[in-house]
Amino acid sequence: MSGDHREPPVKRWGPESESSSLSRNDDVHELMPLSAASFSTQEIPALHKVNSEDVESGSEKPLTYLRAKDRWKGRPKVGILMSILNVYCSSWLNILLLLTPLAWYAHFHTEWSKEVVFALCFLALIPHAKLFDFYGEQLSLYCGKELGDLITITLNNVVEATLAIILLFRCELKLLQSTITGVVLLHLLLVPGAAFATGGARIWEQDLHPARTQLNQTLLTVGVLALLLPAAFYAATSASPIASANATENIVDAGLTSKTSVDFLTMSKGMAILLLLIYIASRIFYHNPPGEGHNMLTHPDVPRGLQQEIEELDRTVPKVNAWVCLIFLAQNTVVMAVTAEWLVDSIDSVRENAHITMEFFGIVILPFVSFSADGTVSVVYFARRIARQLMNTTDPEPPTTLAKAGAIDLSIQFVLLWMPIVVLLGWIAGKPFSLLFDLFEVAALLGACFVVNYVTADSKTNWAEGFVLLSFYTMLVLCTWYYQGETAVAQLLACTGQANE
Numbered sequence: 001m002s003g004d005h006r007e008p009p010v011k012r013w014g015p016e017s018e019s020s021s022l023s024r025n026d027d028v029h030e031l032m033p034l035s036a037a038s039f040s041t042q043e044i045p046a047l048h049k050v051n052s053e054d055v056e057s058g059s060e061k062p063l064t065y066l067r068a069k070d071r072w073k074g075r076p077k078v079g080i081l082m083s084i085l086n087v088y089c090s091s092w093l094n095i096l097l098l099l100t101p102l103a104w105y106a107h108f109h110t111e112w113s114k115e116v117v118f119a120l121c122f123l124a125l126i127p128h129a130k131l132f133d134f135y136g137e138q139l140s141l142y143c144g145k146e147l148g149d150l151i152t153i154t155l156n157n158v159v160e161a162t163l164a165i166i167l168l169f170r171c172e173l174k175l176l177q178s179t180i181t182g183v184v185l186l187h188l189l190l191v192p193g194a195a196f197a198t199g200g201a202r203i204w205e206q207d208l209h210p211a212r213t214q215l216n217q218t219l220l221t222v223g224v225l226a227l228l229l230p231a232a233f234y235a236a237t238s239a240s241p242i243a244s245a246n247a248t249e250n251i252v253d254a255g256l257t258s259k260t261s262v263d264f265l266t267m268s269k270g271m272a273i274l275l276l277l278i279y280i281a282s283r284i285f286y287h288n289p290p291g292e293g294h295n296m297l298t299h300p301d302v303p304r305g306l307q308q309e310i311e312e313l314d315r316t317v318p319k320v321n322a323w324v325c326l327i328f329l330a331q332n333t334v335v336m337a338v339t340a341e342w343l344v345d346s347i348d349s350v351r352e353n354a355h356i357t358m359e360f361f362g363i364v365i366l367p368f369v370s371f372s373a374d375g376t377v378s379v380v381y382f383a384r385r386i387a388r389q390l391m392n393t394t395d396p397e398p399p400t401t402l403a404k405a406g407a408i409d410l411s412i413q414f415v416l417l418w419m420p421i422v423v424l425l426g427w428i429a430g431k432p433f434s435l436l437f438d439l440f441e442v443a444a445l446l447g448a449c450f451v452v453n454y455v456t457a458d459s460k461t462n463w464a465e466g467f468v469l470l471s472f473y474t475m476l477v478l479c480t481w482y483y484q485g486e487t488a489v490a491q492l493l494a495c496t497g498q499a500n501e
Helices: 015-023 052-057 068-074 080-088 092-108 114-143 145-156 158-169 173-199 210-237 258-287 304-315 322-345 347-354 358-365 368-390 406-429 439-455 463-481 487-492
Strands: none
Touching: 080 322, 092 114, 092 322, 114 145, 114 158, 114 322, 114 347, 114 368, 145 158, 145 258, 145 406, 158 173, 158 322, 158 368, 158 406, 173 358, 173 368, 173 406, 173 439, 173 463, 210 258, 210 406, 210 439, 258 406, 322 347, 347 358, 358 439, 358 463, 439 463
């Protein structure tokens, strides 16, 4: 790069520039809308344009952006009262926060039915999950894109991780396994499927970061295969695993002795440690790839939409003071954890009265606790947008070329970080939680991994592929409704005193 600062030409959309734009391969697809209302003509600074040959030769300066300490010190100061006001006004869903004390009151008064307690706790968790998302977005403004994404992903998994830890210490281990399966399936199929279908409704293709996509496929595959190995071991050591699946009295005949149970726990502990190491190694690679000045933002194939997102992040003014954000984050975590505890306490009564199987409750219902917030906001948003377009009260918003695939990162973190942590916590607490999942659950995870990897293999998505993900999730929900679970596997997860229950 020369010493003088050169501004790139402003991209103009029209008949005379369409062919030249396509020939330059600027992440624009030939069937994308070319109207002025569809795209912004805002200039992209030359700082964010990286040539792959220059990167390889070392002549190109790496893409620079505000460092975390500069973001922290250089951001405009937000007052405490204004920060608190912005927190509670961040979403209209925060009105449901009023249900939190009501849910606690219902829990401690036996005249309230368990079904009412469950419903109140379920609804009360929705705004808390949405607040975690808001806190993650605000902290990203102070920490930068890469670290901010990790914080946002972690905070978005807090509700599910808290439910998993509560189920572990209550020794609801079979329900815990089903919930882990359901969380991963929801974040692999339902959430990205809805994002791809809606985001690609007015655009031919949307882009994904190719380097992140390739590594994510590997991480997702190894995480799911880690659950396949204990299931294969179980099948190999069982005389007739299919015949004995629903016959508790045949456990010993099937080769599942107490020693075998210890073997599964030992295997699970070792695999949990390895999965944690894999996740740590992947985060190191994400944030500090080999090479001077290299990061995921200087990759030669970084999508233009991601560059624009980073620039927008640099210009956005925070709505919340950083310290207020951290204090409210801690407070939200405590309140959410207690509410989740009361929700888990009412599960058994709700399942029995509604005649819902444990597998369906864990795979389908419990994972919706965290998704319901974003799902509700999305449904209302698209309903309002469609209504405005039908009444011609507003101009259509420009489509984005960057696909929203953050939910896939949620699944990867849950499989490679939170699930191993739960296994190790069970080891410390003396809970027999292992990675031996039901064959149906393992097959569902393998199928979801297979479909997602195929959809994202070319680092591009469209609305049809989003519809495929949604359809496959619906298939799994349909089959789960009739699935009763493997009794022999459930017996291996029984804590002391539960074997005969």
